[in-house]
Amino acid sequence: MRVFIVLLLLFICAGCWDKREINQLAIVNIAGADKDPKTGELTAYYQVINPTGIASKQGGTSSAPVYTFKINEMNFGRLAGRTSMIMPRQFFTPHIQCYIVSESFAKQGILEFINFIERDPDRRTNVDFVVTDSPLADIMYSYTALERVPGKYIRSVMDMHARTFHKHLFPSRLRDVARAVSLSQPIIIPILHYSGVQSSSKTDRLESIQASKNSLTFTDGAVFQHAKMVGRVEEDTKRLNYLLNGQLKVTSNTLEVNGSSVVVEAQDIQVHRKYELAESPPRLVMNIKAVLRVVENNQTVPMNLENLTEIEAAYNKELKEKIDRFITLTHEKSWDLLGIQDEGIGEENWKNFEIDVLIQSTVEGIGNTSTTYQ
Numbered sequence: 001m002r003v004f005i006v007l008l009l010l011f012i013c014a015g016c017w018d019k020r021e022i023n024q025l026a027i028v029n030i031a032g033a034d035k036d037p038k039t040g041e042l043t044a045y046y047q048v049i050n051p052t053g054i055a056s057k058q059g060g061t062s063s064a065p066v067y068t069f070k071i072n073e074m075n076f077g078r079l080a081g082r083t084s085m086i087m088p089r090q091f092f093t094p095h096i097q098c099y100i101v102s103e104s105f106a107k108q109g110i111l112e113f114i115n116f117i118e119r120d121p122d123r124r125t126n127v128d129f130v131v132t133d134s135p136l137a138d139i140m141y142s143y144t145a146l147e148r149v150p151g152k153y154i155r156s157v158m159d160m161h162a163r164t165f166h167k168h169l170f171p172s173r174l175r176d177v178a179r180a181v182s183l184s185q186p187i188i189i190p191i192l193h194y195s196g197v198q199s200s201s202k203t204d205r206l207e208s209i210q211a212s213k214n215s216l217t218f219t220d221g222a223v224f225q226h227a228k229m230v231g232r233v234e235e236d237t238k239r240l241n242y243l244l245n246g247q248l249k250v251t252s253n254t255l256e257v258n259g260s261s262v263v264v265e266a267q268d269i270q271v272h273r274k275y276e277l278a279e280s281p282p283r284l285v286m287n288i289k290a291v292l293r294v295v296e297n298n299q300t301v302p303m304n305l306e307n308l309t310e311i312e313a314a315y316n317k318e319l320k321e322k323i324d325r326f327i328t329l330t331h332e333k334s335w336d337l338l339g340i341q342d343e344g345i346g347e348e349n350w351k352n353f354e355i356d357v358l359i360q361s362t363v364e365g366i367g368n369t370s371t372t373y374q
Contacts, residue, residue: 022051026089029066029151032132032140033113034102044071044079045140048087049149065148068140076116097151098128099174100192102136106222106229114178114227128158129174131222131229134194142194144216154192157218161190164250171247181227184347185339188221188238223335231333240326241337244286246271252295255314262311263296266361275343283354284340288319293365308363316359323357 032045147153162170180187221238242248340350
């Protein structure tokens with residue numbers, strides 16, 4: 001009876017039964033989109049996995065791990081149909097790793113793109129989404145070091161970033177942008193940059209020990225409000241935004257203590273908010289707690305209790321100054337990055353909130369020595 005049930009389940013389960021069926025699919029790994037601001041014409045790039053290239057071994061015939069197809073159309077609905085004219089395999093998107101849009105397209109607004117993805121169950125919004133400030137063609141026509149498939153390269157870098165976030169959730173998915181459409185709080189998405197002069201469209205361009213010369217790197221952040229890019233922030237501001245919204249749990253900071261530099265890693269960062277609406281003016285109290293670990297210490301004084309207190313005070317002071325500049329930025333740009341309006345506060349009142357920031361840090365790790373070698 002057990003054998004019969006197993007055989008029955010095998011017949012019911014759908015899947016790729018042999019290599020021939022897999023090779024009939026054009027498995028899309030990355031999709032990129034650009035839009036001409038004058039004509040509205042869409043340019044879509046689909047990076048398709050080549051199973052033969054992925055499985056190639058040393059000593060065998062080399063083959064490209066992916067191929068990129070380019071399609072031009074006036075609307076998203078016609079793109080999938082056009083793939084049958086240039087792809088000899090069935091267009092397949094359920095395994096897509098990342099969506100990439102150009103900075104120009106992002107500034108025009110991507111609400112139409114989000115709605116198109118959401119309407120089809122075969123297309124997923126629970127995948128990484130980034131904006132590129134480099135020519136989209138350079139991104140889509142480039143191979144990557146260490147990871148043969150560029151989509152896996154981007155996903156792996158994202159996963160490395162996610163380790164410093166609570167619940168290992170990096171807020172960079174297309175779904176996160178879609179959820180923020182109905183909110184007043186903007187969302188910040190990573191910006192992808194290509195560091196080379198020209199695209200690495202051939203694998204021989206990667207045969208160099210300088211892995212960062214022609215590579216994909218994440219730089220600043222794109223600020224999205226209602227599915228439209230409204231500005232750009234630097235890396236430090238992007239990470240501070242994640243911290244204040246209770247998403248980031250680990251940061252690295254360089255402090256000046258007793259005239260020398262001290263590098264600390266803030267761990268297990270906790271942010272608690274309390275709204276005091278009955279006060280005049282109303283206020284938001286933010287309590288921030290962090291555990292500090294000394295990574296590098298260039299002081300000549302011993303790390304006694306007094307010195308540890310100085311390190312904690314330096315961290316608290318620096319973080320408070322950064323937060324003050326961050327709040328000033330939100331007012332100048334009219335970006336409610338703290339999401340005050342989404343707590344029921346009117347659009348005309350959120351800038352009037354007094355924001356009190358209380359920071360409590362504790363040094364718990366100083367390494368194996370309390371003083372530096374002289």
